[in-house]
Amino acid sequence: MRFLVPLVAVLVLVLLAIAGAGAHLQFLLGVVVPYAALAIFVLGMIAKVVGWGKAPVPFRIPTTCGQQKSLPWIKQNKIENPSGAGGTFIRMLLEVLVFRTLWRNLRTEMHGTPDNPQLVYKSTRWLWLGGMMFHWTFLIIVIRHLRFFFQRVPGFVQSIEHVDNGLKFLTTYPAVTNPGKLSAALHGFLQVGMPMLYVTDILFITAVTYLLLRRIFIPQVKYMTLANDSFPLFLILGIGISGVVMRYFHRVDVVGVKNLAMGLVSFHPVVPSSVGSIFYVHLLLVSTLLAYFPFSKLVHFGGVFLSPTRNLANNSREVRHINPWNYPVEVHTYEEYENDFRAKMKMAGVPVEKEED
Amino acid sequence: MAKQMKPNEIISEIDYKKMPEGSWLDQPAEIKPGMFCWGAKAKSIKTVGFPNARDWNPSEEDWKLPENWQGTVLEAMKDRLGKYRSFKLFMDICVRCGACADKCHFYIGTGDPKNMPVMRAELMRSVYRKYFTTPGKMLGKLAGARELDIKVLKEWWSYFFQCTECRRCSVFCPYGIDHAEITMMGREFLNLLGLNIEWIMGPVANCHVKCNHLGLEPHTIVNNVEFMLDDIETVTGIRINPSFNRKGAEILFVTPSGDLFADPGTYTCMGYLMLFHELGLDYTWSTYASEGGNFGFFTTNEMGKRLNAKIYAEAKRLGVKYIIGGECGHMWRVLSQYMNTWNGPEADFLEVPKSPITGTVFENTRGTRAVHISEFTADLIKHGKLKLDPSRNDHLKVTFHDSCNTARGMGLLEEPRYVLKSVCNNFYEMPQHTIREKTFCCGSGSGLNAGEDIDLRMKGGLPRANAVKHVHDKHGVNLLANVCAIDRATLTTSMDYWVPGVKVAGLSELVANALVMKGEKERTTDLRGEPLPNKAGGDQ
Numbered sequence: 001m002r003f004l005v006p007l008v009a010v011l012v013l014v015l016l017a018i019a020g021a022g023a024h025l026q027f028l029l030g031v032v033v034p035y036a037a038l039a040i041f042v043l044g045m046i047a048k049v050v051g052w053g054k055a056p057v058p059f060r061i062p063t064t065c066g067q068q069k070s071l072p073w074i075k076q077n078k079i080e081n082p083s084g085a086g087g088t089f090i091r092m093l094l095e096v097l098v099f100r101t102l103w104r105n106l107r108t109e110m111h112g113t114p115d116n117p118q119l120v121y122k123s124t125r126w127l128w129l130g131g132m133m134f135h136w137t138f139l140i141i142v143i144r145h146l147r148f149f150f151q152r153v154p155g156f157v158q159s160i161e162h163v164d165n166g167l168k169f170l171t172t173y174p175a176v177t178n179p180g181k182l183s184a185a186l187h188g189f190l191q192v193g194m195p196m197l198y199v200t201d202i203l204f205i206t207a208v209t210y211l212l213l214r215r216i217f218i219p220q221v222k223y224m225t226l227a228n229d230s231f232p233l234f235l236i237l238g239i240g241i242s243g244v245v246m247r248y249f250h251r252v253d254v255v256g257v258k259n260l261a262m263g264l265v266s267f268h269p270v271v272p273s274s275v276g277s278i279f280y281v282h283l284l285l286v287s288t289l290l291a292y293f294p295f296s297k298l299v300h301f302g303g304v305f306l307s308p309t310r311n312l313a314n315n316s317r318e319v320r321h322i323n324p325w326n327y328p329v330e331v332h333t334y335e336e337y338e339n340d341f342r343a344k345m346k347m348a349g350v351p352v353e354k355e356e357d
Numbered sequence: 358m359a360k361q362m363k364p365n366e367i368i369s370e371i372d373y374k375k376m377p378e379g380s381w382l383d384q385p386a387e388i389k390p391g392m393f394c395w396g397a398k399a400k401s402i403k404t405v406g407f408p409n410a411r412d413w414n415p416s417e418e419d420w421k422l423p424e425n426w427q428g429t430v431l432e433a434m435k436d437r438l439g440k441y442r443s444f445k446l447f448m449d450i451c452v453r454c455g456a457c458a459d460k461c462h463f464y465i466g467t468g469d470p471k472n473m474p475v476m477r478a479e480l481m482r483s484v485y486r487k488y489f490t491t492p493g494k495m496l497g498k499l500a501g502a503r504e505l506d507i508k509v510l511k512e513w514w515s516y517f518f519q520c521t522e523c524r525r526c527s528v529f530c531p532y533g534i535d536h537a538e539i540t541m542m543g544r545e546f547l548n549l550l551g552l553n554i555e556w557i558m559g560p561v562a563n564c565h566v567k568c569n570h571l572g573l574e575p576h577t578i579v580n581n582v583e584f585m586l587d588d589i590e591t592v593t594g595i596r597i598n599p600s601f602n603r604k605g606a607e608i609l610f611v612t613p614s615g616d617l618f619a620d621p622g623t624y625t626c627m628g629y630l631m632l633f634h635e636l637g638l639d640y641t642w643s644t645y646a647s648e649g650g651n652f653g654f655f656t657t658n659e660m661g662k663r664l665n666a667k668i669y670a671e672a673k674r675l676g677v678k679y680i681i682g683g684e685c686g687h688m689w690r691v692l693s694q695y696m697n698t699w700n701g702p703e704a705d706f707l708e709v710p711k712s713p714i715t716g717t718v719f720e721n722t723r724g725t726r727a728v729h730i731s732e733f734t735a736d737l738i739k740h741g742k743l744k745l746d747p748s749r750n751d752h753l754k755v756t757f758h759d760s761c762n763t764a765r766g767m768g769l770l771e772e773p774r775y776v777l778k779s780v781c782n783n784f785y786e787m788p789q790h791t792i793r794e795k796t797f798c799c800g801s802g803s804g805l806n807a808g809e810d811i812d813l814r815m816k817g818g819l820p821r822a823n824a825v826k827h828v829h830d831k832h833g834v835n836l837l838a839n840v841c842a843i844d845r846a847t848l849t850t851s852m853d854y855w856v857p858g859v860k861v862a863g864l865s866e867l868v869a870n871a872l873v874m875k876g877e878k879e880r881t882t883d884l885r886g887e888p889l890p891n892k893a894g895g896d897q
Contacts, residue, residue, distance in 0.1 A: 001380070001499065002380070005499060048449070051445070052442055052445055052446050052449075053442075054439075055438065055439055055440065055441060055442040055444075055445045055446075056440065056441075056442060057441075057442045057443070058440060058441060058658075058698070059694055059695055059698055060694055060698070061443065061535065061538070061694055061766070063524055063527040063528055063533060063535060063765050063766075063794075064764070064765055064766060064767060064768035064794065065528055065765070065794040066768060066770070066793075066794060067768055067770045067771050068721070068767055068768030068769060068770075069721050069768075070719075070721045070732050070769075070772060071717070071719075071732065071735060071736055071739070071772070073739060074735075074771045074772065074775070075771075077768070080794070081768040083721075095531070095533075099531055101456075101528075101529060101530065101531045101533070102456060102531050104528075104529070105456050105529060106459075106460070106529070106790055106795075107459065108373070108459035108460070108465055109373075110368075110371060110373065113368075114364075114365035114366075114368040114369045115364075115365050115368075117368045117819075117823060118823065118827075119465065119819070119820055119823045119824070121788070121790035121791070127454060127455075127456060131454075131531070218455070219373075219374050219375070219376045220373070220376065220455055220458045220459070220470065220473060221453075221454075221455040221458075222376065223376040223377070223381060223470050223476075224381075224453045224455060224458070224470075224473065224475050224476055224479065225453060226453065226500070226501035227499050227500065227501070228492075228500060228501050229452070229453050295490065295491055295492050296492070297449075297450065297451065297452045297453070299449055299450055300449075300450040300451075300452055300532055303446050303449060303450035303532065304450065304531075304532050306442065306446055307443075307446060307450075307532050307533040307534070308442060308443050308446075308533075309443070309527050309533035309534075309535045310532075310533035314767075314768060315724075316693060316694050316697060316698070316724065316725075317692075317693050317697070317721055317722050317723075317724055317725045317727070318720070318721055318722070318723050318724045319723075319724050320697045320698065320701045320702075320724050321697065321698045322698065323698050323699075325440055326698065326699065329659055329662050329663045329666070330406075330663060331663050331666040331667065331670065332565050332566060332568075332663075332667075333670070334645050334667075334670060334671065334674055337566075337568060337645050338645075340566070341567075341574055341575050341576075341644075344574055344575055344576040345575045345576070345602075345644065347576055348575055348576035348578075348579040348580070348601075349579065349601075350575050350576075350579060350601045350602050350644055351601075351602050351603065351604070
């Protein structure tokens with residue numbers, strides 16, 4: 001259920017898009033649905049983040065992962081246990097940009113025998129690698145797509161495309177110094193038809209596939225997997241595959257796509273006549289992802305910035321952290337205590353406030 | 358009471374690869390002897406005014422729940438979601454990547470998949486989804502949502518008392534999700550139904566009225582300290598005269614009551630007494646603030662605050678300038694991350710702690726005005742203010758256990774190590790992934806150190822014990838040093854079970870062993886009465 005239902009759901013979406021395109025529902029699929037999805041995404045994420053933001057942070061609870069600031073001659077770990085804004089900023093930056101925490105991931109193994117067990121902890125970075133590959137290539141691919149939304153393609157988009165085509169250099173420049181068959185073969189391989197192959201496309205599909213496979217084959221991860229986890233993976237894989245198909249195998253009318261995109265961003269939507277139905281598959285899956293986003297675990301995209309165990313400096317011994325809903329509580333007072341135990345205190349020579357009851 | 362499991366039986370049960378078939382959503386928890394603590398007694402619940410006070414038995418079918426208990430829990434859940442960003446966020450953003458899965462000592466020691474931190478949190482999240490999210494309301498089980506029924510409640514109870522709030526998972530979570538936050542919420546909700554465990558509720562009730570977990574009355578505290586003073590005199594020839602509840606002292610000393618009660622905590626306590634005496638420190642003990650720890654913290658936020666309030670209140674009544682705190686784990690989580698927020702405004706009369714011996718100002722404590730004994734001692738040693746003979750600890754091969762809370766809720770890592778290396782010649786670290794911020798819980802923290810859940814405790818204690826075993830086998834380590842009262846009690850049991858031959862000691866005990874005091878007689882034994890190397894035998 002946790003794999004099959006989401007897979008079927010994504011396939012149904014694919015069929016819907018194909019059928020819709022065939023039934024001349026281009027305006028619905030190309031304009032109405034994307035607009036609606038984007039609106040749900042934007043409003044939904046705003047609502048989500050505002051909802052989190054409205055909940056106060058009553059206590060300062062950073063998880064300290066290094067030496068605290070204490071005596072001047074003890075070296076503080078300013079990033080893993082920051083006491084100020086600078087260190088906290090760097091801690092967050094490393095977390096968000098290079099997944100610092102996943103980098104230190106470990107794998108626990110039980111060795112030895114029942115009478116002499118040996119627990120072993122080994123560094124493991126596959127999840128880090130898969131996560132990094134997935135998120136970074138996703139970002140680059142999204143940035144590359146900006147070329148559809150600008151009349152003149154912005155310089156940074158071109159630069160990214162250029163670098164993303166990086167393997168071209170491997171195949172052309174070494175060819176000058178090392179004119180081998182390998183180089184020529186690589187060049188041929190990477191040039192699937194006309195367009196140059198983007199490195200990110202390969203990495204992206206690889207990463208999503210890895211993230212999906214580990215949910216199926218690692219027993220613990222399979223146990224914790226819900227449809228909520230496999231659905232976005234199937235969806236994103238579908239987006240990736242439809243995109244790759246469109247670009248390399250079953251070319252669509254790129255000018256038509258750009259017209260549609262430009263129409264959408266300028267709020268003068270036009271529906272080109274000649275874009276293939278595979279494009280509408282791609283677009284419907286993307287729209288689904290956008291609309292699904294705010295209601296799913298994908299909100300970690302915004303949430304990671306707000307995590308109180310990471311984004312707070314460990315300075316609560318130095319500066320008072322205010323809890324807005326802190327309220328007075330009933331305390332068993334010293335007076336009550338002394339009233340209970342006065343005789344015993346006096347007997348033991350412990351000073352008292354009042355000599356008699 | 359079932360027979361206690363043997364170590365090899367525990368190991369044989371563990372298979373990380375084996376997971377139950379089907380969906381966890383409909384696999385209820387088993388309340389198994391040896392794996393749970395007795396339910397809180399009516400008397401204890403009533404003492405602090407918590408709801409639904411009645412005697413009940415977790416292993417019986419009927420938990421004597423109040424009418425409309427679901428409503429009570431869901432209402433509280435809604436309330437806490439609005440009060441704690443951590444809770445709300447951690448309900449939403451987990452992607453179930455599994456990075457936390459094999460980081461939990463209870464998972465490592467039991468192999469029970471619901472002890473993977475992510476799964477323990479999912480027990481709560483599944484209910485959150487059902488009542489507070491659109492997909493959960495619409496899609497139900499398909500979206501991982503389920504109703505809060507009695508099976509789910511029992512599952513909560515079982516697993517939120519199989520978490521020691523050690524926060525090791527939060528070190529490894531890419532979003533910093535801290536499952537202690539979720540356990541804390543879970544326990545808040547359970548407390549609304551009178552579903553605590555007696556091993557927590559009893560000490561809380563004691564602490565409320567008698568001002569310490571163990572229920573030591575003022576004269577007992579004085580007597581217990583007197584016994585220690587006798588022992589100190591036997592070892593050193595010096596008679597110490599500490600004061601209790603003395604107004605006008607410069608410093609109030611607060612430590613967990615476990616240190617006053619049973620060995621090996623009492624040896625740590627003797628260490629404090631000897632150190633402060635040697636320094637001529639102007640300090641006082643208090644019978645009212647006679648508990649540094651805070652089991653209230655393991656019930657509800659409010660109860661934590663109620664118990665904690667006594668420390669500053671007593672500091673105010675006695676007119677001290679600042680506070681020194683003894684060796685304890687969760688005490689320092691509370692003192693570092695909660696005390697000033699809860700009760701700080703009551704303590705604005707206090708001064709920034711300044712060591713009267715070295716003149717060092719503890720700038721990092723300028724808010725709480727509470728200095729950790731290891732910070733205080735490290736500063737003394739650094740300034741050469743203590744005369745130390747580390748060879749008196751030469752019969753010991755020592756390793757150091759970082760307490761969860763001082764490591765991950767504070768960052769007290771180097772101070773105790775500096776002290777330890779100054780007072781011992783033989784110090785060996787455990788493997789790198791089992792110490793410092795990656796340290797393992799003793800297995801019995803957050804109020805789970807009862808007798809009836811001994812199997813659970815030994816399972817949870819396995820990762821720590823196994824790392825000790827590593828250095829025991831490799832270097833002959835025979836002493837596990839720490840700065841935590843619960844550790845001193847629980848690791849002793851765990852070492853006897855997993856690594857016989859390793860004893861447990863608080864850091865201050867080792868300091869006192871090495872401390873050369875003015876006017877002391879030649880010592881022939883350590884604080885435990887065991888002969889000193891090169892002294893009693895004299896043949897080396």
